[in-house]
Amino acid sequence: LLLSFTPCVLPMVPILSSIIVGQGAPVSRARGFALAASYCLGMALVYTVFGVVAGLLGEGLAASMQNSWVLGAFAALLALLSLSMFGFYELQMPGFVQNKVSEASGRLSGGKFAGVFAMGGLSALIVGPCVAAPLAGALVYISRTHDVVIGGVALFSLACGMSAPLLLVGLSAGSLLPRTGAWMERVKHVFGVMLLAVALWLVSPVLPAWALMSMTGALLTVTAVYLGAFDRLRDGATGTAHLFKGVGVVMALVGAAQFVGALSGGRDTFQPLAHFASRGGSAAAAEDHPAFTRVSTVAELERAIGGAGRPVMLDFYADWCVSCKEYERFVFTDAQVKKRMGEFTLLQVDVTANNAHDKALLKRFGLFGPPGIVFFDRDGRERTAARVVGYQPSHEFVRTLDAAL
Numbered sequence: 001l002l003l004s005f006t007p008c009v010l011p012m013v014p015i016l017s018s019i020i021v022g023q024g025a026p027v028s029r030a031r032g033f034a035l036a037a038s039y040c041l042g043m044a045l046v047y048t049v050f051g052v053v054a055g056l057l058g059e060g061l062a063a064s065m066q067n068s069w070v071l072g073a074f075a076a077l078l079a080l081l082s083l084s085m086f087g088f089y090e091l092q093m094p095g096f097v098q099n100k101v102s103e104a105s106g107r108l109s110g111g112k113f114a115g116v117f118a119m120g121g122l123s124a125l126i127v128g129p130c131v132a133a134p135l136a137g138a139l140v141y142i143s144r145t146h147d148v149v150i151g152g153v154a155l156f157s158l159a160c161g162m163s164a165p166l167l168l169v170g171l172s173a174g175s176l177l178p179r180t181g182a183w184m185e186r187v188k189h190v191f192g193v194m195l196l197a198v199a200l201w202l203v204s205p206v207l208p209a210w211a212l213m214s215m216t217g218a219l220l221t222v223t224a225v226y227l228g229a230f231d232r233l234r235d236g237a238t239g240t241a242h243l244f245k246g247v248g249v250v251m252a253l254v255g256a257a258q259f260v261g262a263l264s265g266g267r268d269t270f271q272p273l274a275h276f277a278s279r280g281g282s283a284a285a286a287e288d289h290p291a292f293t294r295v296s297t298v299a300e301l302e303r304a305i306g307g308a309g310r311p312v313m314l315d316f317y318a319d320w321c322v323s324c325k326e327y328e329r330f331v332f333t334d335a336q337v338k339k340r341m342g343e344f345t346l347l348q349v350d351v352t353a354n355n356a357h358d359k360a361l362l363k364r365f366g367l368f369g370p371p372g373i374v375f376f377d378r379d380g381r382e383r384t385a386a387r388v389v390g391y392q393p394s395h396e397f398v399r400t401l402d403a404a405l
Contacts, residue, residue, distance in 0.1 A: 001161040001162070001164055002161075003158070003161065003162050004161065004162045004163070004164055004165050004166075005165075013165055013166060013169055013191075029171055029172070032169075032170045032171060032172065033167065033170045033171045034113070034170070035113065035116050035170055036166050036167050036169060036170020036171070037167065037170065038113045038114075038116045038117040038120065039116045039117065039119060039120035039123075039163075039166060039170075040120060040159070040160070040163035040166055040167060041117060041120065042116070042117040042118060042119065042120025042121035042122075042123075042124070043120040043121060043123055043124040043159050043162070043163060044120075044124075044156050044159035044160060044163065045121060045124075046120075046121045046124035046125060046159075047124055047155040047156065047158055047159040048152045048155050048156045048159070050151075050155050051150075051151035051152045051153070051154055051155030051156070052148050052151050052152045052155075053151075056148060056151075068203075068206040068320065071202050071203050071205075071206060071320065072203055072206075074125065074199075074202055075199040075200070075202045075203045076199075077122070078195050078196070078198055078199035078202070079195070079196060079199045081195055082192040082193075082195035082196045082199070083192075084192075085189060085191050085192030085195065086189060086192045124159070189226055193219070193223050193226075196219055197219065200212070200215055200216065200219060204322070205319060205320040205321065205322055205325065206319060206320055209262075209267035209268070209269070210262045210267065212269055213258045213259075213261055213262035213266065213267075213269050213272055214258065214259065214262045216255070216258050216269055217255040217256070217257075217258030217259040217262070218255070219255075220251045220252070220254055220255030220258065221251075221252055221255035221256070223248070223251055224248040224249065224251040224252035224255065225248075226248075227244045227245065227247055227248030227251065228241070228244055228245050228248055229245060229248030229249045229251070229252045230248075230252075231245070233245060257272045257273055258272050260272065260273065261273050261275070264276070289328060289332035289333045289338065290332065290338055290341045290342065290346055291346065292315060292346045292347060292348035293345075293346065293347055293348065294347075294348050294349070294350060295314075295347050295348070295349055296349070296350075296357055297357045297360070297361070298357075298360050298361055298364055301314070301347065301349070301361065301364075304345070304347055305347075305376055305380045306380055308345040308376075308378075308380075309378065310343070310344065310345055310378055311343065311344050311345070311375065311376065311377055311378060311404065311405060312344060312345045312346075312347060312375065312376040312380075313341065313344040313345070313346050313347070313373065313374075313375055313401075313404070314347045314348070314349065314373065314374040314375070314376070315327075315346070315347070315348045315349070315371075315372075315373050316348075316349050316351060316361075316362070316367060316369075316370040316371060316372040316373070316374075317348055317349065317350050317351070317352075317370055317371070318350065318351050318352040318354075318369070318370045319350075319352040320352065321369075321370040321371055323370070323371040323390065323391040324370050324371045326391055327371060327391065330393070330394065331392070331393065331394045331397050334394035334397075334398075336394070336398050337394050337397055337398055337401065340398065340401040340402065340405065341401065343405060344375075344401075344404075349361050351369065351370060367389070371388075371389070371390060371391060372387075372388065372389050373387070373388040373400075374387055375387065375404035383403075383404050385403065386400055386403045386404035388400055
């Protein structure tokens with residue numbers, strides 16, 4: 001239920017509403033609820049399959065869902081869906097499809113339900129990588145139990161919770177997000193921007209820094225245009241109009257900073273101009289965190305641990321892992337963390353490719369995927385109590401390092 005209010009899932013609400021009110025005739029509450037239920041069942045079916053597959057296969061599912069091609073396809077679908085929020089097209093089944101199915105299904109209009117059901121399944125695929133952290137948490141447990149029943153029921157329950165607001169939209173027959181009214185058009189535009197932002201966030205781990213900064217700048221600038229940043233305010237304009245214009249101007253300035261940063265060698269989306277303050281405007285320096293030694297096979301790892309002669313910290317990393325990037329940016333650069341990491345031999349496994357060696361290393365420690373950090377004592381024994389799965393902020397990670405030492 002909490003996941004239904006994330007920026008990944010919430011934009012699906014107006015999409016479902018557009019499907020319901022786009023049926024071509026007034027929709028009763030019962031029919032709206034039935035359409036929403038079809039949509040939600042389609043989504044639940046896909047998640048249930050995820051759970052069953054996790055129960056059968058276990059490790060490797062996260063990596064297969066998080067490679068650049070899959071993320072790019074999902075991001076492209078989100079961008080395509082966002083165009084409906086800006087009025088480029090109405091989101092509904094094509095007329096010729098509706099006509100053929102209607103002839104075959106008679107009064108029940110089963111084809112429309114089938115189309116909405118299919119759209120629900122597609123939406124589950126789209127938002128799947130976006131809710132990867134809690135989804136992976138559930139799949140980790142399921143993959144360890146290898147219980148197909150628990151896998152299916154758990155993920156079906158997750159989908160039902162995420163579907164609650166969608167069912168409310170259906171019960172309202174789409175009235176919660178009507179197509180008429182100028183201010184509601186603004187709401188649709190907001191949801192459209194949210195969809196584009198989620199699409200950009202999905203592919204951010206696999207984009208070059210300059211491309212991410214340029215696309216962020218473009219999104220901010222286009223949003224500023226929609227907010228009227230470059231339009232002249234009419235005489236007697238309301239306070240709301242002034243507020244929208246002011247927000248638009250700020251977004252345009254931040255967008256311009258992204259472009260300037262990308263063109264001048266900056267590589268930090270959150271601080272696009274910070275490189276001008278370092279070394280007289282040279283390109284951004286490398287991340288200021290202790291260096292890791294890469295290992296790629298189980299045998300290579302065992303040799304490195306055996307010959308370390310000191311505590312070992314082993315970090316599992318992947319290019320598509322958002323939390324791994326957060327560790328590098330916010331945790332490993334912390335002064336207290338760096339001081340304690342200096343007492344370890346630092347090893348790292350890059351499982352981006354998810355090849356046979358990567359899978360063997362993950363299986364060796366029973367990990368579902370990155371981020372995962374494993375500690376060993378001087379004698380090469382794992383400190384299981386100190387193992388970290390998921391993200392820890394720096395103050396918590398300091399306590400973990402102390403425990404590992």
